[in-house]
Amino acid sequence: MSTLYLLHKPYRMLSQFTDNQGRATLADVINAPGVYAAGRLDYDSEGLLLLSDDGSLIHRIAHPRHKQPKTYWVQLEGCISSEAIDALKNGITLKDGPTKPAKARRMEAPAIAPRDPAIDPKRHPSTSWLELTISEGRNRQVRRMTAHVGFPTLRLIRAAIGPWQLGDLAPGEWRKETLHAPRPTNLSKRGSSPRHRPMK
Numbered sequence: 001m002s003t004l005y006l007l008h009k010p011y012r013m014l015s016q017f018t019d020n021q022g023r024a025t026l027a028d029v030i031n032a033p034g035v036y037a038a039g040r041l042d043y044d045s046e047g048l049l050l051l052s053d054d055g056s057l058i059h060r061i062a063h064p065r066h067k068q069p070k071t072y073w074v075q076l077e078g079c080i081s082s083e084a085i086d087a088l089k090n091g092i093t094l095k096d097g098p099t100k101p102a103k104a105r106r107m108e109a110p111a112i113a114p115r116d117p118a119i120d121p122k123r124h125p126s127t128s129w130l131e132l133t134i135s136e137g138r139n140r141q142v143r144r145m146t147a148h149v150g151f152p153t154l155r156l157i158r159a160a161i162g163p164w165q166l167g168d169l170a171p172g173e174w175r176k177e178t179l180h181a182p183r184p185t186n187l188s189k190r191g192s193s194p195r196h197r198p199m200k
Contacts, residue, residue: 002054002179009049010171011115015040029172029198038062047158048166068162071133072142073110075155079128084149092148103133172198
């Protein structure tokens with residue numbers, strides 16, 4: 001069996017445990033020796049980050065070959081058009097090549113804590129929300145995709161990685177799950193523990 005930690009990474013926090021520039025790190029919210037992140041989430045992005053002390057599990061989650069789909073809630077500048085959504089669904093061409101077709105749909109603002117600092121409504125009076133699911137992991141891909149279709153990303157929240165959901169975890173909160181021994185194409189859940197609040 002393996003242990004997996006599901007963490008809601010706050011805005012402006014690094015997806016690592018140390019930093020020589022004094023920025024917020026995972027060590028500020030979780031104390032689990034020997035644990036490493038399975039993949040990463042940008043400093044200015046929020047949401048679900050998976051961690052484990054099982055190297056093989058980390059590899060199966062993070063390696064692009066396993067194509068774990070990732071779902072994002074994206075707050076955009078402006079009201080996204082149907083044409084832009086269709087373009088994301090069909091795949092677009094970025095500087096590093098064409099993207100694979102994505103799942104994309106408009107959504108209402110999610111029931112999630114406001115970002116700190118919040119987006120300034122005076123600078124951004126018109127915004128909309130998009131749910132976007134991709135199976136790639138290029139650098140800052142979601143931001144580049146929405147900018148390409150004319151709707152820059154203002155706020156980016158990762159809501160799911162494969163079968164794992166952010167759920168009702170608040171920024172800085174985490175919960176622990178115990179998994180069955182992984183199978184080649186399946187990572188089955190065994191149980192979960194209560195969520196834990198950020199460290200003080």
